[in-house]
Amino acid sequence: MKHLKFFIFTFFFCCVSVISSAQNKPSVQLAPGQKFSWEEYKTAKSQYIVDCAKLSRKESEKFFPLYKELYQKKRYINSNARKLCREYSQDGNITKQEYLSMIDSLCQAKIDIANLEKEYVDKFKKILPAEKLYKALKADEDFDSEILKQMQKPKQE
Numbered sequence: 001m002k003h004l005k006f007f008i009f010t011f012f013f014c015c016v017s018v019i020s021s022a023q024n025k026p027s028v029q030l031a032p033g034q035k036f037s038w039e040e041y042k043t044a045k046s047q048y049i050v051d052c053a054k055l056s057r058k059e060s061e062k063f064f065p066l067y068k069e070l071y072q073k074k075r076y077i078n079s080n081a082r083k084l085c086r087e088y089s090q091d092g093n094i095t096k097q098e099y100l101s102m103i104d105s106l107c108q109a110k111i112d113i114a115n116l117e118k119e120y121v122d123k124f125k126k127i128l129p130a131e132k133l134y135k136a137l138k139a140d141e142d143f144d145s146e147i148l149k150q151m152q153k154p155k156q157e
Contacts, residue, residue: 045143052139053132062127063136070120074113081109 049067050060084105088098124133 045140048143049136049139052142053128053135055128055132055136059128059132063124066120066123066127067140070116073116077109077112077116081105 046060046064046067049055055063085102088094088102094102121133121137124136128136
């Protein structure tokens with residue numbers, strides 16, 4: 001839990017920018033020393049997905065409203081699970097039953113998110129060709145993965 005809190009704290013105070021490389025796959029770069037902007041992050045991630053999947057303007061206009069809707073719902077599910085964990089954790093005296101409830105809540109959130117993702121993948125299939133959809137979903141994962149790698153690199157002074 002401490003690692004998750006550290007990650008969230010660190011992540012939200014990093015600025016994300018996307019720089020296209022000369023190759024087919026764009027690169028992800030953190031801009032050191034700048035405050036994190038959630039809007040800049042979302043814009044950079046969207047552009048990264050567009051670049052990796054080579055989405056046309058028309059495809060992007062259909063894809064991103066659904067994509068944003070999916071992520072709002074995922075955030076809501078995760079938020080509710082974390083809220084329960086925070087409620088139990090406030091006084092520091094957590095019972096065995098409360099731990100079991102927190103575990104069940106977190107597991108249920110993962111199941112709910114998996115079901116939600118499946119539902120939205122079916123919707124995405126109706127608007128994007130299979131290859132572009134695969135590349136868009138992979139880019140979504142790769143973007144955050146690349147940021148994590150950069151955050152773990154030791155600072156060069």
